[in-house]
Amino acid sequence: MQVLLTIGIAAYAITTLWYLLDLFRPNGQESPLPVRFYMLASGYWLIAFPYGAYSYALCTGIRPWLIASAWSLGVIYLYLARRYEIRALGSSVAALSAILSTFALLVSTTETSLFTGPLADWVLWIHIALAFIGVTAFSLAAAVSTIYLSVSGRLKRKKVIPKTLPPLETLDRLALRAVSIGFAFYTVALLLGTAQAVRQGTGEVKLAYVFAAISWVIYGVVLQARMTAGWRGRKAAFLTIIGLISALVVVGLYAVGLT
Amino acid sequence: MQFLVFGLSHKTAPIQLRERFSILEDALASMADKARRAGLQESFVVSTCNRVEFYGAAQRLDGVADALRTVLADIGQTQIGNLDPHLYEHRGEDAIRHLFRVAASLDSMVVGEPQILGQLKVAYGRCRTAGVTGPALNRAVERAFATAKRVRTETGIGEHVVSISSVAIQLAKQIFGDLRQKSAALIGAGKMGELAARHLVDSGIHELFVANRSIERAQGLAARLGGHPRSLDELSRLLSQVDIVVTSTGANHHLVDPSMMKRVMKSRKYRPIFFIDIAVPRNVDPDLNHMDNVYVYDVDDLNGIASENRAARQSEAAVAEALVIEQADRFLRELAGQAAKPTILALREHTQELKAAELERARRRLTLEPEKADEIMSQLADKLVNKMLHGALVELKREASEGKRSASVETIRRIYDLDDRSDS
Numbered sequence: 001m002q003v004l005l006t007i008g009i010a011a012y013a014i015t016t017l018w019y020l021l022d023l024f025r026p027n028g029q030e031s032p033l034p035v036r037f038y039m040l041a042s043g044y045w046l047i048a049f050p051y052g053a054y055s056y057a058l059c060t061g062i063r064p065w066l067i068a069s070a071w072s073l074g075v076i077y078l079y080l081a082r083r084y085e086i087r088a089l090g091s092s093v094a095a096l097s098a099i100l101s102t103f104a105l106l107v108s109t110t111e112t113s114l115f116t117g118p119l120a121d122w123v124l125w126i127h128i129a130l131a132f133i134g135v136t137a138f139s140l141a142a143a144v145s146t147i148y149l150s151v152s153g154r155l156k157r158k159k160v161i162p163k164t165l166p167p168l169e170t171l172d173r174l175a176l177r178a179v180s181i182g183f184a185f186y187t188v189a190l191l192l193g194t195a196q197a198v199r200q201g202t203g204e205v206k207l208a209y210v211f212a213a214i215s216w217v218i219y220g221v222v223l224q225a226r227m228t229a230g231w232r233g234r235k236a237a238f239l240t241i242i243g244l245i246s247a248l249v250v251v252g253l254y255a256v257g258l259t
Numbered sequence: 260m261q262f263l264v265f266g267l268s269h270k271t272a273p274i275q276l277r278e279r280f281s282i283l284e285d286a287l288a289s290m291a292d293k294a295r296r297a298g299l300q301e302s303f304v305v306s307t308c309n310r311v312e313f314y315g316a317a318q319r320l321d322g323v324a325d326a327l328r329t330v331l332a333d334i335g336q337t338q339i340g341n342l343d344p345h346l347y348e349h350r351g352e353d354a355i356r357h358l359f360r361v362a363a364s365l366d367s368m369v370v371g372e373p374q375i376l377g378q379l380k381v382a383y384g385r386c387r388t389a390g391v392t393g394p395a396l397n398r399a400v401e402r403a404f405a406t407a408k409r410v411r412t413e414t415g416i417g418e419h420v421v422s423i424s425s426v427a428i429q430l431a432k433q434i435f436g437d438l439r440q441k442s443a444a445l446i447g448a449g450k451m452g453e454l455a456a457r458h459l460v461d462s463g464i465h466e467l468f469v470a471n472r473s474i475e476r477a478q479g480l481a482a483r484l485g486g487h488p489r490s491l492d493e494l495s496r497l498l499s500q501v502d503i504v505v506t507s508t509g510a511n512h513h514l515v516d517p518s519m520m521k522r523v524m525k526s527r528k529y530r531p532i533f534f535i536d537i538a539v540p541r542n543v544d545p546d547l548n549h550m551d552n553v554y555v556y557d558v559d560d561l562n563g564i565a566s567e568n569r570a571a572r573q574s575e576a577a578v579a580e581a582l583v584i585e586q587a588d589r590f591l592r593e594l595a596g597q598a599a600k601p602t603i604l605a606l607r608e609h610t611q612e613l614k615a616a617e618l619e620r621a622r623r624r625l626t627l628e629p630e631k632a633d634e635i636m637s638q639l640a641d642k643l644v645n646k647m648l649h650g651a652l653v654e655l656k657r658e659a660s661e662g663k664r665s666a667s668v669e670t671i672r673r674i675y676d677l678d679d680r681s682d683s
Contacts, residue, residue: 151433155430155433155434155554156548156549156554158556158560158563158564160419160564160567160568160571161433163418165433166436167432167433167434167435167436168433168434168435168436168531169434169435169436169531170436229528229529230527230528230529230530231529232529232530232552233529233531233551233552234551234552235551
């Protein structure tokens with residue numbers, strides 16, 4: 001599985017570079033090659049995943065969810081790229097897919113199945129599933145926000161903007177939708193996680209809980225400020241990225257077993 | 260068939276002269292017909308604000324240019340002597356390359372502008388429908404159009420807008436995407452502002468407001484642009500409402516400053532706003548650009564981007580130039596190949612006839628004298644060789660009798676690779 005994961009990460013890394021090169025091609029024209037390669041890299045998991053399943057019953061730990069998250073991020077992006085002029089997102093989406101896959105590589109190979117325990121482990125399973133759907137949506141929002149900051153910065157500095165970069169309002173709308181969806185899933189995931197922790201009754205406050213709460217508060221602020229005061233733009237984009245970093249710290253801590 | 264281009268353009272003639280040669284679309288075919296009467300067998304005419312050119316083809320071009328000079332002098336109602344310094348003439352390969360360059364917008368005043376291809380297509384379409392073009396010109400023009408299309412898709416020559424108004428519209432689209440849902444305000448009634456506002460209207464802006472210190476002038480301009488007049492006293496309310504603001508008043512102070520904009524941004528819930536400040540002195544405080552979701556561009560900023568785009572277009576033009584020359588030269592090679600085609604066909608036919616006649620004779624002899632098969636085959640080969648070489652040898656002997664080594668001798672030595680053999 002480690003070899004398969006390494007190949008997947010390499011594919012995403014190459015895609016990231018390819019997108020970046022494509023983004024700044026001198027004549028401003030896009031080539032379809034990075035998209036095709038990303039499709040190939042994302043499609044790779046459909047082949048690689050079953051090979052890895054021999055040691056991991058489907059979705060019984062966080063590694064399969066990390067892979068699923070990296071894969072679905074690519075699929076969502078490819079779908080959105082057909083609807084909107086957001087090819088430029090490819091670089092940051094592919095980079096996030098690479099990060100999520102790297103976490104999957106770091107997960108201990110001795111990770112135990114969640115299905116071995118009583119019914120309560122199903123709650124934990126749903127908690128993880130919802131959290132990863134949330135993280136996937138936040139990843140997409142952060143990728144969009146990265147491009148937003150780039151476009152906005154170039155506009156402020158009066159620089160020529162490559163034709164491949166989408167309009168600010170499109171990016172703002174997409175980021176808001178992604179944060180809204182992610183926040184809904186993440187909220188339920190955190191509630192289930194809290195209930196599970198209370199039920200286990202250890203009373204211990206783990207580092208991962210703190211970062212999960214921070215990311216939830218950040219996204220809550222982003223949405224609340226948008227609804228009440230119309231808050232948007234660079235500050236919202238920065239917070240969206242910081243929120244994802246916090247959420248990825250949680251994933252990273254679980255991946256390396258430092259909770 | 261020889262090709263010819265004859266005319267004048269922005270490169271050779273000033274606008275005062277060019278404007279005399281405007282030919283209406285409906286009259287293009289009749290002008291091309293005049294060119295045919297002047298000696299061209301196939302022709303079409305293109306007339307734009309930057310050029311008037313006759314394109315044509317004929318077996319012989321002697322005297323055609325002089326006749327076309329008269330046609331042009333008639334169109335422009337001027338003396339030929341006045342025209343001569345501004346006219347140009349391209350023949351053969353140069354004519355084809357010029358046609359390809361014009362279609363690809365490499366000969367345009369603004370290199371890469373897309374209008375010229377459309378204008379050429381209309382002119383050619385009119386003349387072709389009228390039956391004044393012909394097969395040679397049709398092939399050349401259609402190949403030039405295909406090359407122009409390749410230039411637009413394979414290079415970035417048309418990617419960069421180069422006028423200030425177009426840059427402003429492109430920036431607005433970069434911020435808002437689709438402008439059809441957006442509203443704009445024109446502050447002031449200056450000419451430049453009106454031009455920029457008209458570009459916005461043409462881009463499909465949803466709603467336009469025109470504000471001026473004199474409400475009467477605002478009403479007049481709003482009526483011309485299809486907008487709504489407003490008093491300048493309503494500026495703050497207007498800024499809360501619209502997405503794009505074009506300022507071009509004669510005020511010598513900032514009409515919009517950060518303290519005003521802070522209130523405005525709060526009331527508009529921080530929706531992005533784009534200021535196009537084309538007034539000098541500036542009407543919008545440039546510090547506004549530091550505020551979140553506020554984008555301020557003055558004339559220098561727009562000019563700076565337009566200059567960068569022009570430079571980018573020039574570098575793409577070099578790539579386009581190479582592509583155009585390559586395609587034009589390929590077309591010329593194909594044309595040369597096609598010129599030899601009838602001779603090649605006739606030569607093949609001639610040798611086939613010789614072969615058939617000699618073969619038939621040999622077959623008849625073989626039936627009668629089968630025992631002499633070897634001799635008959637040898638005679639067949641000799642006769643074929645002799646008959647095939649007969650014409651060439653007679654010509655060579657005739658030229659040799661004139662006492663000089665002719666072009667035919669050189670050609671035959673090259674074709675049969677005889678140079679390393681004895682020259683005696």
